[in-house]
Amino acid sequence: MTRMTMIEAIRDAHDVAMERDERVVVFGEDVGYFGGVFRCTAGLQKKYGRTRCFDAPISELGIVGAAVGMASYGLHPVVEIQFADYVYPAIDQIASEAARLRYRSAGDFTCPLVIRMPTGGGIFGGQTHSQSPEAFFTHVSGLKTVMPSNPQDAKGLLLAAIEDPDPVIFLEPKRLYNGPFDGHHDQPIVPWKKHDLGEVDDGYYVTPLGKAAVRRAGEAVTILAYGTMVYVAEAAADEAGIDAEIIDLRTLLPLDLDTITESVQKTGRCLVVHEATKTGGFGAELMAQVQEHCFYHLESPVIRVTGWDTPYPHAQEWDYFPGPARVVAALHQLMED
Structure with a gap:
């Protein structure tokens, strides 16, 4: 096992999945060259190239819409919405296209798509960087909704989500990115500094979806x-x-x-x-x-x-x-x- 933050565990899950399966592609705003605003995809473009990890225009609707098309034709896209607050322009693509594709096609098509997004507050982000919209997604039949609380689960759940044949909303609590958060205090530990790491299994493993x-x-x-x-x-x-x-x-x-x-x-x-x-x-x-x-x-x-x-x-x-x-x-x- 290796001690990691949740950011590092999520990055490791991407790496493991991309190495195991060439169908896994990663894209979103600033996720390629820069490695994501929280650095969850740092180094992936350098290792796997610009066709496997690449930047997208600032259009959440376009990102998710393109990913639905990719997924329906056999790829396994993992897209990052930079903050959960930004997902609303893509809600129609998520609810009306991704979630319904299996049912509408009578099982002829599936949508193995993962939509990752940092969620919740605690980083002094204000009204447009701190929302918790999980209830929107749990209301949509055909979606799975996941929220880990520690690095070990973050890696295992993300690998399980990538392998799932249907769309998965993967919500990442920002306060836990470099955590875990010290729940004994009502004030924050500085969220962008490492203050406690979790033990994470090396290599490939999955944490089953749907199990508390x-x-x-x-x-x-x-x-x-x-x-x-x-x-x-x-x-x-x-x-x-x-x-x-x-x-x-x-x-x-x-x-x-x-x-x-x-x-x-x-x-x-x-x-x-x-x-x-x-x-x-x-x-x-x-x-x-x-x-x-x-x-x-x-x-x-x-x-x-x-x-x-x-x-x-x-x-x-x-x-x-x-x-x-x-x-x-x-x-x-x-x-x-």
């Missing part, structure tokens, strides 16, 4: 989280002194409902934590699934801790994020009900 990970076993309450919020959940459980079972969803769609229901039926309580806004967020779907499958095991109502229902508030960024204090309060409320 139990990060911490517990008996009192289940916390469902993903991305950066996994670390916030761990910090809050420590501070509250509550025996919480923490589940890192990893893949939002397909959702590992078996792991979720097994945990909630054991603990009888459930807390959902995510960074995105509350109304219409993915947490609402998680709450509905828990209520449908675990109703007679619940000892208190399911609670969620989320971002605010406002446009991204740059000036109040660290109040907007669900931090340990808000999660601790929710845990105590669950235990008192």
Whole structure:
């Protein structure tokens, strides 16, 4: 194993995939010569050439549209949208073309496409570099939606996504790029400096899509989280002194409902934590699934801790994020009900 940041693990996954399969091509804004704004593709163009890793014009619609065509004719494109906030011009290509191609063609065509994009806040990026749009994609039938929380999973999930025959939205929490983020603090560790590395398996391996990970076993309450919020959940459980079972969803769609229901039926309580806004967020779907499958095991109502229902508030960024204090309060409320 090698100690890596998430950026390095993602870069390594590209390298492994491109070496194993000449059909894998990587492109997007500044991903070629420059290596991506976060350096996730650094060195790939030099190693594999300009036909395998290349720059694209500033047109998200064009990037995704071209990738859909490539995928339908046998290539395995991996495209980078520079920030998740920029993906909206490409939504029609994603939802109306990529996601529906298998169904519309009665299985004659598939769309083995991966769309990578940095997501969430924490790098002082303001309103147009900090959004968390995962709920948009989980609503679209035909897409898979993935969000890793650590370098080992980032590499394994990306390799699995590249090999998948259908389109995968791969969301990368920016606060974890050089992390993991220290969830015990409501203020950031400087996000562009390495401060703690994770152990990552060398060479080829895959982390199966659709399988959650139990990060911490517990008996009192289940916390469902993903991305950066996994670390916030761990910090809050420590501070509250509550025996919480923490589940890192990893893949939002397909959702590992078996792991979720097994945990909630054991603990009888459930807390959902995510960074995105509350109304219409993915947490609402998680709450509905828990209520449908675990109703007679619940000892208190399911609670969620989320971002605010406002446009991204740059000036109040660290109040907007669900931090340990808000999660601790929710845990105590669950235990008192």
